[in-house]
Amino acid sequence: MTSVVFYRKYRPQTLKEIVGQAHVVTILERALAQHRIAHAYLFSGPRGTGKTTIARIIARELECMPEDIIEIDAASSRGIDEARALRDAVRFLPLRSPKKVYIIDEVHMLTKEAFNALLKTIEEPPEHVVFILATTELEKVPDTIVSRTQHFSFHKIAIPDIARELARIARLEKLSIEEDALKLIAFFADGALRDAENLLFQMQGLGEKTTTERDVRILLGAPEEENVNNIIEHALMSEAHEMLKVFNKVLHEGADPKMLARLLLRNARALYLLSADQATKSILQEEFTKEEIERFFAILQKVQKRSDARSVLARTEYTVSLLLEAARQPADDFLAHIPLELALLKIATRQ
Numbered sequence: 033m034t035s036v037v038f039y040r041k042y043r044p045q046t047l048k049e050i051v052g053q054a055h056v057v058t059i060l061e062r063a064l065a066q067h068r069i070a071h072a073y074l075f076s077g078p079r080g081t082g083k084t085t086i087a088r089i090i091a092r093e094l095e096c097m098p099e100d101i102i103e104i105d106a107a108s109s110r111g112i113d114e115a116r117a118l119r120d121a122v123r124f125l126p127l128r129s130p131k132k133v134y135i136i137d138e139v140h141m142l143t144k145e146a147f148n149a150l151l152k153t154i155e156e157p158p159e160h161v162v163f164i165l166a167t168t169e170l171e172k173v174p175d176t177i178v179s180r181t182q183h184f185s186f187h188k189i190a191i192p193d194i195a196r197e198l199a200r201i202a203r204l205e206k207l208s209i210e211e212d213a214l215k216l217i218a219f220f221a222d223g224a225l226r227d228a229e230n231l232l233f234q235m236q237g238l239g240e241k242t243t244t245e246r247d248v249r250i251l252l253g254a255p256e257e258e259n260v261n262n263i264i265e266h267a268l269m270s271e272a273h274e275m276l277k278v279f280n281k282v283l284h285e286g287a288d289p290k291m292l293a294r295l296l297l298r299n300a301r302a303l304y305l306l307s308a309d310q311a312t313k314s315i316l317q318e319e320f321t322k323e324e325i326e327r328f329f330a331i332l333q334k335v336q337k338r339s340d341a342r343s344v345l346a347r348t349e350y351t352v353s354l355l356l357e358a359a360r361q362p363a364d365d366f367l368a369h370i371p372l373e374l375a376l377l378k379i380a381t382r383q
Contacts, residue, residue: 038229042201044085047093051197051225052189053082059184060086064093070182072154072163074139076170077186080224084137087164091133094162100129106141115142115149122153122161132161139165140172147174154180188223191215192318197225198232209235209243212321216248219298219319220291253288257324260295263376264303265331268347269338272380279376289369293359296372300355302328304348351379 044050047057047064056075063069073090075083091101104118118134126132142150154163154177165181167173195211195218202209209232217235221228234251235243249256259282266275282292302320305312306328316325336344358375 038201038205038233039226042204042229044082044089045092047086047089050082050086050089052193053086053186056082056086056184056186060090064090069094069162071157071161072181073165074173074178074181074183075164075166075186076173076183077168078188078223079168080221080226081186081189082225083166083186084135087133087135087166090162090164091131091135094129094131094133096129096131096133097127100126100132101135102132103135103137106136106138110141110143110146112143112145112149115146115153119149119153122158126160130160133164134161135164135166137166138168139177140167140169147177151176151180189225190223191218194218194221194223194225194228198228201229201232205236207232207236207243208241210245212245213243213248215319216245216254220248220252220254220294252291253286254291254295255282255285255287257295260292260299261327261331264296264299264351265334267376267379268303268331268335268351270380270382272377275376275380276373279373283369289372290359292369293355293372296376297352297355297359299328300348300351303332304345304352307332307345307348347379347382350382354378 047061050057069090073087075087077083088101102121104114122132122134136150151174157163163181165173165177170178170185195214198214198217199211201207202214213235214232217228217231221231231248231252235247246256248254259278262278263275263282266272266278283289298319302316302325305316306325313325316328320328332344332348335347339347354375355372358371361371
């Protein structure tokens with residue numbers, strides 16, 4: 033029997049089940065309780081953060097039957113003809129519900145002409161219609177559309193929130209997986225709960241044994257934590273030759289340069305926060321183990337022996353800046369490691 037992927041199986045059915053969007057949920061719960069629903073909403077934010085899920089929940093809270101919930105993918109229905117057809121369709125009353133809800137996903141994909149037609153529909157909608165527009169690229173949505181909707185900005189979901197939800201799913205599925213592995217999955221999901229749930233689903237294929245952090249790294253082509261720390265330590269200690277040896281070793285072992293860049297940036301940020309204020313240790317405990325944080329302190333102590341505390345702070349800040357710039361740079365697939373390699377060399381050769 034085919035398994036149901038986790039993001040579908042555990043999709044929230046009520047607003048209270050939504051993870052990481054409390055600022056959105058609170059306002060919508062009040063609006064529903066007071067029967068003050070806007071005629072049009074705009075949900076913007078990264079993918080996998082709950083925009084479409086909340087749209088469907090609102091439709092159900094409005095007692096809409098499935099036939100009166102119309103979902104439109106603007107990526108494939110983006111032209112003026114589709115927009116005109118929508119304008120004609122909204123005039124008809126719901127079949128079995130108090131309201132008709134139109135959910136338009138990736139609304140930024142509409143053409144200029146389609147947006148103009150949609151604008152006329154949103155400006156004077158029938159009483160029985162609610163529009164919910166969703167987009168991952170708010171800047172491409174015309175201001176005229178934004179101004180005529182109630183806009184909610186969705187955030188990337190925090191690593192601890194994602195890890196807790198993954199732990200809940202693992203318990204329900206009777207999956208044996210280490211807490212550190214869940215944190216790493218949450219990190220690689222980059223704020224998208226749906227991506228995290230998909231990664232957890234893939235872990236089922238590892239069998240009945242306990243899934244470890246190392247298993248997650250192998251699955252994703254990510255290097256071992258010790259190698260990541262060694263690269264950063266050698267770079268901060270101005271040991272360019274040693275740094276390149278570890279860097280090349282990691283690449284030859286098959287690590288994905290993009291994954292390596294993200295892990296280096298993750299650990300460099302931790303070093304910067306700890307060098308700025310050791311009290312940030314309590315914040316980092318949500319993302320790292322006690323042993324990993326102790327390793328960060330050991331690296332900082334080594335660097336500090338060569339300089340004063342102020343220069344350590346400046347050096348770690350410089351490291352974060354260069355790694356962030358390298359991670360953002362597009363690179364040819366054949367030479368994907370070059371921006372990262374150059375950044376590390378600049379860090380290691382800075383006096």
